[in-house]
Amino acid sequence: MLTESVEKGWRVVSPHFSSLLDNAIFPTLVLNQKDIIEWDEDAEEYIRKNLPSDIDEISGWEEDLFTARKSAINLLGVIAMSKGPRIATATTKRKKADKSKGKQQESSIGELLVIPFLSKFPMPYHGDKASSKIVHNYYGVLMAYGGLQDFLRERNSEYTTTLVRNRVLPLYSSCPFVPYLVATANWIIGELASCLPQAMSSDVYDSLIKALTMPDINGINCYLVRASAAGAIIGLLENEYVPPDWLSVLQVVVNQIANGEKNESSFLFHLLGTAVEAGQHIISAHIPMLISSVVGAIVNHIPPIPDPWPQVVERGFAALAAITKTWDASSAGEALEHDDKKWESAQAVIARTFAALLYQAWAVSVQSIDSADISTSPPPSCLDDASTLLGFILKSATKNNEIEELKIPELLALWSDLISDWHGWEEMEDLAVFDCIQEAVNLQRRCDSTNFLLKRISSRVSPGVDQSIIEGVSAFVTKGIMAYPSATWRACSCVHELLHVPSFSFQMQGVKQSIITSFTQAAFSHFKDLRNKPNGLWKPLLLVISSCYILCPEIVEQVLDQDDDNGFMIVASGLAHVSSKSFDSGISSVSEIKLAVITLEKFVERLVAFPLEDGNKVLQDCFVSLMEAFLHLKEVEVKEAEESDSEDIDDGYSDEEISDTEDSEDDDLEETQEEFLDRYAKAADELSEIVAGDIEDAVQDLELGPVDEIDVREEVLSLIRRHHQVLLKGLALSSGLIQQMLDAFPECTPLLQVH
Structure with a gap:
């Protein structure tokens, strides 16, 4: 019945398809005079309408752009996917059970009508001018191909290969080039990225590289050809359609960046960043060369008063950040043939290059701003990418003299000014800032004698005020405590390190007390907002207050006493x-x-010495939790000691034993395809939960500084000795808890049996 309905529908509608294509759809697709005017006078509008791409942060056709051409292409795509009648062949007499054959007999209107209709329009000949009807019509053919992605995905790879080889790629070798057609051909290749077979990647990339380097022709500006070629290559790389020769592609892109104008360098930086992310280990050995070229181009585009930075500079920093992450993530030692000295040398060169760039972008620009009598703070442009570069510099410094050579105090001072006044909290951007804070703390650990985090430098945000680097960083962290959940976690983790890693001198105690006050206020305010909804954020917020309380109990109590509901x-x-x-x-x-x-x-101790109204319940809760946590601490320490011993034993296994064990495990862990897919589906679900901010079970390895040296056992037992009359007789403690303490600490029997 269904087949009969389809065939009846086909008989009713099919006579009108040709008329619909000839008179309504295709005339809307052909090149017209308005297109040519927009090409010359408003390139961005032309791209937005006809060559939509993420490369220029355009939302694309699918979202908010409605034109007659877009509607025609969408309609053509729907028509092409529509099912036509069954094609009568000799195979129709075979058994009905042969379902695969039945499917092969089904036709689509794309095969029966759309492709044949488009095939009747010839490709332009060498003598055809851009204004000829053949060129205008073939522009419409290319636009139509761009709407057939879904149709082509259902065809075999040979079908798409034939179409692209015969109807698209020849445009790149025609003489002269017709820019309008080549730009559209670029866009089509990008749109068909998921349909192209890898076997033709060499021809595809050769064509796109040719378009990427195309000069202006006969008075026609070919900017759109180059931009669409970059967009197409980005589309291919994002679909894992890689070039056969990475180095050649990179060299062309870098050369174009060096020679290109501001607008073109902007999309070329985007292309370079995507290429590096896609290439990963393959191109890691070439990264030092890439960085040198990119930095040189960025410096040329930094204006005298960069407020804000132009898009080309922001795109350049984004490309550098992508390159840096690739260098860090890849096994650079392997890429450089296991030559550690060569790798260290490259690392040092990159760090010096980044330091010079950031100093140029921040300090030199600030000097220009000073002379112009404007705000003296450097622009907060692309703070995340700049933080990635600064983090790399900090990670590269291993000796005290390198701190000065790389101008780390000056760069950190400018950077801390920027982040102290940060208000644009967005998760992906803030992550790099937190990572950079961590690298600064790590460097302080490695080079403790310099104590650069406490160095006082005149603030650019507040002229006339001397501010230490740690104060600017702490201002950012304080705001982070109040931000979205993952920022709260990262900020709270930073608090413990900022309090304990630097060595606060007597003169800097005021700074220490000031940041403790800020941290406590922020953590308490956020906790109070959440106290009626117990969740995973309770722990980091309360542990921040705990660290602050141990260091400066009077300061913390002053903050908590300001709360009307008895903050303590x-x-x-x-x-x-x-x-x-x-x-x-x-x-x-x-x-x-x-x-x-x-x-x-x-x-x-505080609640026993200074009883508060209605404080007995809180005292009991605190003491019971103290006992439970004390027992928990011993359990975890014993478990970690056992695991450490087990690892030592494992390290003693011979390579042969380990190999045998792994082989045995491989045999035991063989899984079916269904089990494999289920396992990866679960892993994907877990990853999505993490991305969504599910941090309920996060564990922190906190920096405790001198607190870590405290003898916890002696502190707890000393408390019980001093106050056992109140704690063991005045509070309702379970016999089970007391027995657990006796079992774990039998030497405490005389004290605990009082109960």
């Missing part, structure tokens, strides 16, 4: 909940547990 009791109760066994997203790492135990011990 709120924090003490919250930490007791987070530290208890019943809290789902509670403390778990040794550093987290140790920090919680020490803080709870101090809270209990």
Whole structure:
């Protein structure tokens, strides 16, 4: 019945398709005078309408652009996918059970009508001018091909190969070039990226590289040819359709960047960044050369007063950030033939190049701004990409003298000014800033004697005010504590390192107290907003307050006392909940547990010495959680010690034993295709949860500084000795908890049996 309905529908509609194509659809696709005017006078509008691409941050046809040409192409695509009647062949007499043969007999209107209709228009000959009817019509043919992606995806690769080889690629070798057609051909190749067979990649890339380097022809501006070629290559790379010769492509792109104008360098930087991300290990050995060329081009485009930076500079920094991440992620040592000295030399050269660029972009531009009597702060353009470069510089410095050579204090001072005034919280951008903070702290650890984080430099944001680097960084972290969940986690982790890694001198105690005040205020404010909804953010926020309290209890209590609802009791109760066994997203790492135990011990001491109204319940909760966390700490330490011993034993296995074990495991872990797909589906779900900010079970390995040297066992037992009358007799403690303490710490029997 269904087949009969399709055939009846086909008989009714088919007589009108030719008329529809001839009189309605195709005339809308052909090149017209308005297209030529826009090509010459408004290239961006031409691209937006006819060659949509992500390369110029255009939303694309699918979203918000509605034109007659777009509607015609969409309609043609729908028509091409429509099913036509069954084609009568000798195979129709075969058994009905042969379903695959039945499917092969089904035809589509694309095969029966659309492709034959387009095939009747000849390609332009060598003598045809851009104004000829043949050229205008063939422009319409190319536009039509661009709407047939879905149709071509259902054909075999030979079908698409034949179409592209015979009807698209010859345009690149015609003489003279017809820019309007070549630009559209570029766009088609990009649109068909998922349909192209890898076997023809050499011809495809040769054609696109030819278009990418096409000069202006006979008074016709070929900017759109070059831009569409870049967009097509980006589309191919994003669909994992790679060139056979990476180095040749990179060399062409870099040469074009060096010789191109501002507008063209902008899309070429985008292309370079995409190529590097797609090439990864293949091109890592060429990265030092790429960086030198790209930096030189960026410097040429930085204006005297860059507020803000032009798009070409931002795209250049984005390309450098992509190159940097590729260098870090790839096994550069392998790429450079295991030559460690060569790799170290390349790393040092890249760091010096980045340092010179950032100094030029920030410090020199600020000097220009000073002379113009305008705001003296450098522009906050592409802060994430600049932070990636700065993080690389910090990671590369391993000696004290390199800190000065790379101008690290000056760069960090300018950067900390920028991030201290940051208000554009977006997850992907902020991630690089947090990573850079981590690298700054790591460098401070490696080169402790310089103590550069505490160096005071005149602030550009607040002229006339001297500000240390750590104050600018802490201002950013303070705002991060109040931001979206993953920023809160990253910021809270930074707090512990900023408090403990630098060596605060007596003169810098005021700075230390100031940032402790800011951290406490932000963490308490955020926690108070969440206290009626227990979740994973409780832990990092309360541990921030804990670190601050251990260092400066008076400062923290002053902040908490300003709360009308008795902030100290709120924090003490919250930490007791987070530290208890019943809290789902509670403390778990040794550093987290140790920090919680020490803080709870101090809270209990405070509540016993200075009882508060309605404080008995909080005191009991704190003491019970203190005991539970104390027991938990011992369990985790024992477990880690056992795992460490196990790893030592494993390291003693011979290579042969390990190989045998791996072979055995491989045999045991063979899985079916269905199991394989299920496993990867689950992994994808877990990854999506992480991306969405599901951080309920995140574990932090906190920097505790001198707190890590505290003898936790002695602190807890000393507390019990001093206050056992109140703690063991005045509070309702379970016998099970007391017994666990006796089992774990039998030497405490005289104290605990009082209960």
